[in-house]
Amino acid sequence: MELWFSERHTQNVKFSIRVERQLYSGQSEFQRIDVFDSREFGRFLTLDGYLMLTEKDEFIYHEMMTHVPMAVHPDPRKILVIGGGDGGVIRELTRYEKIERIDMVEIDPLVVEVSKKYLPQTACRLEDPRVHIYYEDGLRFIRSVHEEYDLIIVDCSDPGGPGEGLFTKEFYGSCYKALKDDGIMVNQHESPFYEEDAMTMQRVHKRIVGSFPISRVYQVHVPTFPAGHWLFGFASKKYHPVRDLDAVKWNMFGLSTRYYTTQLHAGAFALPYYVEEMLKHVE
């Protein structure tokens, strides 16, 4: 038998994974949630049919979203994660002893429940005593927060789903307000390659640039995402993502990683010319 999961990266491009079996399928108040098992990628999670993570390549996304800001901020103690119900970012964060508290705001409790049951590789540290989960809309949660966090990580799905509010000007302004005066925000920033993704990327960048004095973008290779080329935003009140990288200090932590290195950290901020141009166009 051949069973294939396919995702349209555009109307004219399809990425397909051969599936061994479907482990879960359900509908929450917000979205359809599926978990599959595959020979190539291990288990993978989809929301409304869009691939969110696979066991084989999730380390790339989660390491790069977490360790980049953690290697720049000199003393991150209180962290907010918006979205990220699969637990991957939490897993990476909880490896830092010096972090005192992690608040996670996930709109959909079923994503967390399903991840705990079917995706233990990412959802393995959600019970850490420093982690506090709020099942709320991220935009609503952040409106009432003032100068609380050292770092905010926005790990949401693409616009169009329940994460829509997390791409608004109001949201980024609220993140700015919720950060301490040397705070950093990192967000998933879409992809520069296919036209529709690139337009979202530009819209997001324009809004973040309007809210933060420092706003840079860095790139990673995520093989199961459209074009395999994904961007993250690094927005900050004070620290520069490369000039304020403390490589020696980060390497002293002794964390083992599979994608992130402090050399790669700096290299990831060197973007292709066409991406630089797209960003400049909205700055």
Place this chain on the structure above:
Amino acid sequence: MELWFSERHTQNVKFSIRVERQLYSGQSEFQRIDVFDSREFGRFLTLDGYLMLTEKDEFIYHEMMTHVPMAVHPDPRKILVIGGGDGGVIRELTRYEKIERIDMVEIDPLVVEVSKKYLPQTACRLEDPRVHIYYEDGLRFIRSVHEEYDLIIVDCSDPGGPGEGLFTKEFYGSCYKALKDDGIMVNQHESPFYEEDAMTMQRVHKRIVGSFPISRVYQVHVPTFPAGHWLFGFASKKYHPVRDLDAVKWNMFGLSTRYYTTQLHAGAFALPYYVEEMLKHVE
């Protein structure tokens, strides 16, 4: 009507492009050659069913293969291109006035003929008077060459096809011999992500390390290649790919590019940890 071209990136992963129409299909002495037109990627070329280039993203591969060594070597005048019958590397090379001669060795005349007819975007500079085309096996051609070239670019298809000999220890040794005493060789180095590609990548690296005193690897995002994550090898008798990069000089040439920048040049040599480990394992 829906017409889809599909390539298996592994037995369990498929990448598919919606096709408007097939422009050419033929069989040479060496391989099956097809050209398609598509809405997403423009025209694209396949050899034995493997995607070689698309009009939409070929600039990434060709710029990064050409401008990286050209920005390092202080005075490249005589260049050898092995493979590259589509003309993309030649197009980029001919933009440098200071190059005096480019020898291109392509085993399959039909690839060149088809590219000239159907892929004018890449095959547009093959008539440059500095370009000399030899329809020969690259391995055989290079055996008799001694200290002739400043730069050799190995732009071949994957092992298994007619490019098989271009992945051997003998071939890399012959390239070393064919280079002047400050020569550079750049080669397409496969991908680190899927297991079979990664094994080829390691095998290639081991052989190049055995032939050249300096051998580094750099990475690019090529959306239509497996995993979107592709590597190039930079092997050299004398120059280091980053320390000997002359950014000021290269930028003075005033060449406009869409992917390459001298910042990206340096960044591209910062590899993910898992890739560094794979390379170290065979060094």
